[in-house]
Amino acid sequence: MHEFTIAKEIVMHLNEFKKQQDRLKIIGLNIELGEFTFANEEQIKFWIKELLKDSHKTKLKIAIKRIKPVVHCNKCGYSGNVKFSADPVYHFLLPDLRCKKCNSKRIDLIKGRECNLKSVKVEKLAKKRMGLL
Numbered sequence: 001m002h003e004f005t006i007a008k009e010i011v012m013h014l015n016e017f018k019k020q021q022d023r024l025k026i027i028g029l030n031i032e033l034g035e036f037t038f039a040n041e042e043q044i045k046f047w048i049k050e051l052l053k054d055s056h057k058t059k060l061k062i063a064i065k066r067i068k069p070v071v072h073c074n075k076c077g078y079s080g081n082v083k084f085s086a087d088p089v090y091h092f093l094l095p096d097l098r099c100k101k102c103n104s105k106r107i108d109l110i111k112g113r114e115c116n117l118k119s120v121k122v123e124k125l126a127k128k129r130m131g132l133l
């Protein structure tokens with residue numbers, strides 16, 4: 001239910017946004033997803049659409065950009081990418097991360113666990129037509 005939790009968080013933000021923007025409909029979402037969330041993109045998209053009780057939901061386009069993990073080593077000062085295997089067990093357990101340079105385990109994950117709603121694309125709802133029809 002990891003993906004569900006992520007989707008719920010995003011939809012919560014969207015609902016807040018919709019409250020403030022009366023005559024707009026949401027047509028697109030840009031999401032950044034850290035690879036260290038080990039979340040399934042298709043499932044996130046599915047849950048967002050499910051949770052958005054919106055008559056326009058079928059038109060909604062969701063783009064998910066993967067963010068590569070970046071670590072910082074507290075021992076040697078290395079900062080950069082890290083190797084890990086995408087084992088399904090990491091849905092529940094964080095992989096044993098080590099510094100690429102000195103093999104220390106004293107590393108911090110700087111990037112890679114985020115799930116950010118980067119931008120929302122909206123469309124103005126059609127106003128009543130004036131004039132001849």
Ligand SMILES: [Zn+2]
Binds near residue numbers: 073074078099100102
């Ligand atoms: Zn190191």
